[in-house]
Amino acid sequence: MNHLDPARHVRGESQYLDDIPVQHGTLYAAVVESAVAHGQLLRLDVAAALEQPGVVHILTAQDIPGENQIGGIVPDEPLLAEGHVHFRGQPVALVLAESEHAAQAALRHVRVEVAPLPVLVDPRQAAAQGELIVPPRTFRLGDAEAAWAGCAHVFEGVAESGGQEHLYIETQGAYAFPTEMGGVRIISSTQGPTAVQRHTARVLGVGMHQVEVDVTRLGGGFGGKEDQATPWGALAALGAFVARRPVKLVLDRMADMRMTGKRHPYSSDFKIGLDENLTIVAYEATFFQNAGAAADLSPAVLERTLFHATNTYFIPNVTATAYSCRTNLPPNTAFRGFGVPQGMFVIESAIACAAERLGVAASEIQRRNLLREGDLFPYRQPTEGCHAEQAWDTAAALYDLPGLRREVEEFNAAHRLQKKGLAVMPICFGISFTKTAMNQARALVHIYTDGSVGVSTGAVEMGQGVNTKIAQVAARTLGISVGRIKVESTNTTRVANTSPSAASATADLNGKATELACRALRERLLRLAATELQLDYEGLHIEDEQVLAAGKPADTNWEKLVSAAYWQRISLSENAHYATPDLHFNPETNQGYPFAYHVYGTALTTVRVDCLRGTYEVEAVRIAHDFGQSLNPAVDRGQIEGGAVQGIGWMTLEELVYNEEGRLLSNSLNSYKIPDLYSAPKVLDVHFLDTPGHPRAVLRSKAVGEPPLMYGIGTYFALRDAIRAFRPDTPLPFSAPMTPEKVLLNLYPDAPSTLHAWTSPAQLNSVTTSVDC
Ligand code: MTE
Numbered sequence: 001m002n003h004l005d006p007a008r009h010v011r012g013e014s015q016y017l018d019d020i021p022v023q024h025g026t027l028y029a030a031v032v033e034s035a036v037a038h039g040q041l042l043r044l045d046v047a048a049a050l051e052q053p054g055v056v057h058i059l060t061a062q063d064i065p066g067e068n069q070i071g072g073i074v075p076d077e078p079l080l081a082e083g084h085v086h087f088r089g090q091p092v093a094l095v096l097a098e099s100e101h102a103a104q105a106a107l108r109h110v111r112v113e114v115a116p117l118p119v120l121v122d123p124r125q126a127a128a129q130g131e132l133i134v135p136p137r138t139f140r141l142g143d144a145e146a147a148w149a150g151c152a153h154v155f156e157g158v159a160e161s162g163g164q165e166h167l168y169i170e171t172q173g174a175y176a177f178p179t180e181m182g183g184v185r186i187i188s189s190t191q192g193p194t195a196v197q198r199h200t201a202r203v204l205g206v207g208m209h210q211v212e213v214d215v216t217r218l219g220g221g222f223g224g225k226e227d228q229a230t231p232w233g234a235l236a237a238l239g240a241f242v243a244r245r246p247v248k249l250v251l252d253r254m255a256d257m258r259m260t261g262k263r264h265p266y267s268s269d270f271k272i273g274l275d276e277n278l279t280i281v282a283y284e285a286t287f288f289q290n291a292g293a294a295a296d297l298s299p300a301v302l303e304r305t306l307f308h309a310t311n312t313y314f315i316p317n318v319t320a321t322a323y324s325c326r327t328n329l330p331p332n333t334a335f336r337g338f339g340v341p342q343g344m345f346v347i348e349s350a351i352a353c354a355a356e357r358l359g360v361a362a363s364e365i366q367r368r369n370l371l372r373e374g375d376l377f378p379y380r381q382p383t384e385g386c387h388a389e390q391a392w393d394t395a396a397a398l399y400d401l402p403g404l405r406r407e408v409e410e411f412n413a414a415h416r417l418q419k420k421g422l423a424v425m426p427i428c429f430g431i432s433f434t435k436t437a438m439n440q441a442r443a444l445v446h447i448y449t450d451g452s453v454g455v456s457t458g459a460v461e462m463g464q465g466v467n468t469k470i471a472q473v474a475a476r477t478l479g480i481s482v483g484r485i486k487v488e489s490t491n492t493t494r495v496a497n498t499s500p501s502a503a504s505a506t507a508d509l510n511g512k513a514t515e516l517a518c519r520a521l522r523e524r525l526l527r528l529a530a531t532e533l534q535l536d537y538e539g540l541h542i543e544d545e546q547v548l549a550a551g552k553p554a555d556t557n558w559e560k561l562v563s564a565a566y567w568q569r570i571s572l573s574e575n576a577h578y579a580t581p582d583l584h585f586n587p588e589t590n591q592g593y594p595f596a597y598h599v600y601g602t603a604l605t606t607v608r609v610d611c612l613r614g615t616y617e618v619e620a621v622r623i624a625h626d627f628g629q630s631l632n633p634a635v636d637r638g639q640i641e642g643g644a645v646q647g648i649g650w651m652t653l654e655e656l657v658y659n660e661e662g663r664l665l666s667n668s669l670n671s672y673k674i675p676d677l678y679s680a681p682k683v684l685d686v687h688f689l690d691t692p693g694h695p696r697a698v699l700r701s702k703a704v705g706e707p708p709l710m711y712g713i714g715t716y717f718a719l720r721d722a723i724r725a726f727r728p729d730t731p732l733p734f735s736a737p738m739t740p741e742k743v744l745l746n747l748y749p750d751a752p753s754t755l756h757a758w759t760s761p762a763q764l765n766s767v768t769t770s771v772d773c
């Protein structure tokens, strides 16, 4: 079965926020933002702007009837700046006007006077000044400190990874309508309708019941709308609340890039110890996360980095420490992988460092240290149904890893100015929100008297295909065709207190709730059939809309049964609640059982570098992935392809550049390059591993959204491999993204110093540690 939406998408029929017919009387909002990254707000003068044609209202912090606070984890983020500004692009005021043009034109007439304060952009510098969002966290297994002495080899180094712009096709926005009872209805492009509802209620000073949030679909979220859709929803709602008119607020692309947070850049130290057999004995990592100016989701992202600091390897002695550092960048936020890619980049750097120094292939070290059944993660959860070795060995055999290596070596021997590189990237990703309480969901299922079905859940469709999967779960559980099912918009009035659609767990949580609701309805209908037809309930099933008794057609079908139930006054609606069983985690000891299960896989990546120009091509990414019993192979394959390419973009082309004043220089698609058809891998193979899935996965179909992003990390190490084939003895810093510029500079380390004098302002991090690689 295909994804339900694409035909409507390509015909332009799907409704996004900006397609909603505009209601008469609508006001358009434009955001006045800080042009200074840090400073004291001296004066905010809106008088001249209010005189501009079409301008109706200009709202500042003083106009907020409730609390000026939208911080999700830590209450440290005002909706509109008050007293100080903490990043460039921070909302300071909201212009409401009769047209979009009038609202935009009024912006330059607002006078914002700021006394500048020192600007921090470097996380290590922030940490040195004690600018931490939350106290540091350390995950420990065994005793790394005691283990170094017994290691045959110990290597230390530094690894830097950059941020990443989400670049959802649909920018952030919301459309808010005042409602009769002094409330507000918001149509929002959000992954977290309840977050928008909760924070809007707080800002307006009303109960959550006065705020209804509705989401039809997003033109992509990728984590960027888990928390950061909230300000736009709350601002539009504030406008509607004060003006008593509908208010529409949609950011244009450059405003979105400037004002919203991104993937967290990390600067990290590593130390790795191995015995003579290349077994990793000890690992130590220290992560400096660039959180930006407010907490947002940074503490949760930081924690997930620690959970995955050892990727898919068993290491008996681990100390991993992480600092969430407050800087004057826009608050960084969730982005596919949620801190895991950053953590994996560091352990893969440590392994590459050891391999390069020891003169062995990194894959020798990687393969030898893969997780096995029953191994403990540093947070003490054991692997159960571990497919790390199966994924590796299947990929290596299916795609002929030794043959690929031979091919690369032969090519490199035969070519002076073209070099190929190869890397293996195994992954392991824990499924569940790391905050145990968030692992709950509800489904509201109505069967209408004609046998058609409406399903409401907390799941938000953002392209990932969750609505398709939920329709499949309902159809399969009820024994009817998918054509009878409609997955409704996500609405806080129909399904309350939802977790955001995130953590790759949306289909599991909402799909399981849907399954429970549909099972209850099926049971109710079949009990009625048993009574009416005097049949044994235990032998009854519904298949292809026909009721079967002990495998044979009985004298009723779906439509008749539904109709009979109505006339017997039996409820055709069900509301079910699902909470992932068995989860627990103690954030004091950092131990417990936080994940429902883990997802495994392995990617083989080959690249070719033009050693004259520094340009490169990703020749092939070949993946063996653990889907379990895939509910929808077409959707799941799409997730792997999209995720892998997005990861390649992060590791290669996508370079966020901020200057020392905290100004985003790569602020449009002219200066920020994402992968296109030409930079995507020429070959992208996906093999579905033969694995049983997990009972905590919906119908044993494992979560798939985020894990594939991490396959992109292989491209970084394949490029490094190619560069080393050209310059075997040159030390190369572990610094991502590996842009063509960086490749060129790495290929010619003795080029004129003028060339090297150019350093990207993104690489401002003050690294002082002594390094081996
Ligand atoms: N795929 C598409 N097409 N668009 C998206 O915005 N978001 C990703 C992933 N795949 C995303 C996507 C992220 S960050 C997550 S957490 C998951 O989808 C969320 O959906 P799921 O829980 O249903 O996998």
Ligand code: HPA
Pocket (backbone or CB within 6 Å): 226, 297, 300, 304, 334, 338, 432, 433, 434, 435, 438, 502, 503, 504
């Ligand atoms: N993953 C993704 N999003 C989240 C998480 C998580 O573990 N926790 C809170 N939001």
Ligand code: MOS
Pocket (backbone or CB within 6 Å): 191, 221, 222, 223, 224, 226, 334, 335, 336, 337, 338, 501, 502, 503, 504, 706
């Ligand atoms: Mo995804 S980063 O959990 O929205």
